[in-house]
Amino acid sequence: MWHSPLTRKLEVFVELTPEDRAFLRELESNAVPVGAHAQLVVQEELWDDCYVLSDGWAMKYKSFEDGRRQVVDFVLPGDFVALQANVFRVADHSVSMLSDGTASRFEPERVTELFARFPKLAAAIVWTTACQESILAERIASLGRRSAYERVAHILVELWSRLRIRGLTDSDSFAMPVTQSLLADALGLSVVHVNRTLRRLRNDGLIRRESRSVTILDFPGLNRVAGFEDDYLHHTGIPRRMSRELERFTTCSGSEPVAR
Amino acid sequence: MWHSPLTRKLEVFVELTPEDRAFLRELESNAVPVGAHAQLVVQEELWDDCYVLSDGWAMKYKSFEDGRRQVVDFVLPGDFVALQANVFRVADHSVSMLSDGTASRFEPERVTELFARFPKLAAAIVWTTACQESILAERIASLGRRSAYERVAHILVELWSRLRIRGLTDSDSFAMPVTQSLLADALGLSVVHVNRTLRRLRNDGLIRRESRSVTILDFPGLNRVAGFEDDYLHHTGIPRRMSRELERFTTCSGSEPVAR
DNA sequence: CGTTACCTTGATATCGTTCAAGTACCGTGG
DNA sequence: CCACGGTACTTGAACGATATCAAGGTAACG
Numbered sequence A, B: 001m002w003h004s005p006l007t008r009k010l011e012v013f014v015e016l017t018p019e020d021r022a023f024l025r026e027l028e029s030n031a032v033p034v035g036a037h038a039q040l041v042v043q044e045e046l047w048d049d050c051y052v053l054s055d056g057w058a059m060k061y062k063s064f065e066d067g068r069r070q071v072v073d074f075v076l077p078g079d080f081v082a083l084q085a086n087v088f089r090v091a092d093h094s095v096s097m098l099s100d101g102t103a104s105r106f107e108p109e110r111v112t113e114l115f116a117r118f119p120k121l122a123a124a125i126v127w128t129t130a131c132q133e134s135i136l137a138e139r140i141a142s143l144g145r146r147s148a149y150e151r152v153a154h155i156l157v158e159l160w161s162r163l164r165i166r167g168l169t170d171s172d173s174f175a176m177p178v179t180q181s182l183l184a185d186a187l188g189l190s191v192v193h194v195n196r197t198l199r200r201l202r203n204d205g206l207i208r209r210e211s212r213s214v215t216i217l218d219f220p221g222l223n224r225v226a227g228f229e230d231d232y233l234h235h236t237g238i239p240r241r242m243s244r245e246l247e248r249f250t251t252c253s254g255s256e257p258v259a260r
Numbered sequence C: 001c002g003t004t005a006c007c008t009t010g011a012t013a014t015c016g017t018t019c020a021a022g023t024a025c026c027g028t029g030g
Numbered sequence D: 001c002c003a004c005g006g007t008a009c010t011t012g013a014a015c016g017a018t019a020t021c022a023a024g025g026t027a028a029c030g
Helices: A005-013 A018-030 A109-117 A119-145 A148-164 A180-187 A191-203 A219-226 A240-251 B005-013 B018-027 B109-117 B119-145 B148-164 B180-187 B191-203 B219-226 B240-251
Strands: A031-034 A039-041 A050-055 A058-063 A069-075 A094-097 A101-106 A173-175 A207-210 A213-216 B031-034 B039-041 B050-055 B058-063 B069-075 B094-097 B101-106 B173-175 B207-210 B213-216
Touching: A005 A018, A005 A050, A005 A119, A018 A031, A018 A050, A018 A101, A018 A109, A018 A119, A058 A180, A058 B119, A069 A119, A069 A180, A069 B119, A109 A119, A109 B240, A119 A148, A119 A240, A119 B058, A119 B069, A119 B119, A119 B180, A148 A173, A148 A180, A148 A191, A148 A213, A148 A219, A180 A191, A180 B119, A191 A207, A240 B109, B005 B018, B005 B050, B005 B119, B018 B109, B018 B119, B058 B180, B069 B119, B069 B180, B109 B119, B119 B148, B119 B240, B148 B173, B148 B180, B148 B191, B148 B213, B148 B219, B180 B191, B191 B207
Parallel strands: none
Antiparallel strands: A031 A101, A039 A094, A050 A101, A058 A069, A058 A094, A173 A213, A207 A213, B031 B101, B039 B094, B050 B101, B058 B069, B058 B094, B173 B213, B207 B213
């Protein structure tokens, strides 16, 4: 049976119950097609709803008044968008589609519901949120301390890893609907330099780039260049401690009310 | 009555009930003195407990094998440390004290408890977590697209803002136990260049730096240089939508069991 | 078949690094 | 009280990684 990228991602962390899966399926039931360049979130505007990106890529970015732009992260299928709508009034960034795709819109209140009714899912959501922060931390390390060559290598391996667990890689290659200019804005480089760096990676036999896709030709090599350690992605099961907690939650249900 | 930096911070978001405050006080009851350079979290080791930093500064950082280092963020009084221990097995970064201070250790299970019993606090924790992510996103923007001069200016204003809501500024100045070398590792610059940049900010009459503290002499000027917009700090109350949700939670308590 | 968006490459400029030295300040032990 | 060693700060000079400027090339598309 087919599982959505979101489900696949969450099941890296914890095995979901049929009810959990059903709830996720319902969240993603309102999937509408969104074209490239569609804005899911607009900086400085009020948040409205949340989304799961079901298909296609998006980017989360910040614009400066003078036109400079920084891509904070790429949003991949199975990622949430605007989960912050629950607690923030105004968006501090924009999110817009990089390719055609489909996004499933839902009300932030669904998250509260999820937390109240589906402990395992709640844990999984907390996990993705923490993962998101870890990814940003690693990006900070890249921008602050890695050379352009290392940086480009690093993001390619990262994207490959993130896509792989969702079943969106084709062994050593993946679709990447990102222009060099966007990559530049993500890595804090100029377009020109991204171009040269990509060429160098190509010349060194580490990658191949087709129109909108990337093939990694030499994994060990690219990893070495990138200084890539996948620990920060936390593609690992739930810790024993938390797992025990969850047991308590699902076992004693009813007997011991958990909400005040 | 005195409130801890943590309490003050959370009350920027939502007004806490006496029970909420009592729970926080209890969380912070196990406050032990920690000396400068003490490690609260060690990269690549198993997480154990969580902390609230009650007093003093710490830093969250990543080390590369070759000795390079990136400070991901400064941890200020009132900030949580290692909240991720709930969902991650192994730490992807270290946290160590920059000054003497006190940290309050607590078990990650307390967070689960908090979520089950104190909806307002739970919302506030979600808020701080989201704020944390926003801060990292803004740092990414700094590292990627701001010049050294802008970057240093920006982090100074950011720190001032974050400290102010906790009652830890002295109008336009604040204690900052951070060496230039650390600042360099936070901003992706060399020590030498941080030194020159700080000098330039000083020459331009924007700041003054004493031994371990900073005074902002020209707020509008520094803000202008930094391109600082405080929106990403979300020092703003709870959104109406979420507020209404909370009402439901606290009103219907008991009558409608919330946990499964 | 002209327009637009993206990619590519060369030449030159610059911001920030590295290397090298020197200074100031402290805490410690003789 | 002074000598010592360590850490942080400061400044100059040379270098280099990456930016900017400029120009063309290519492919998709109406």
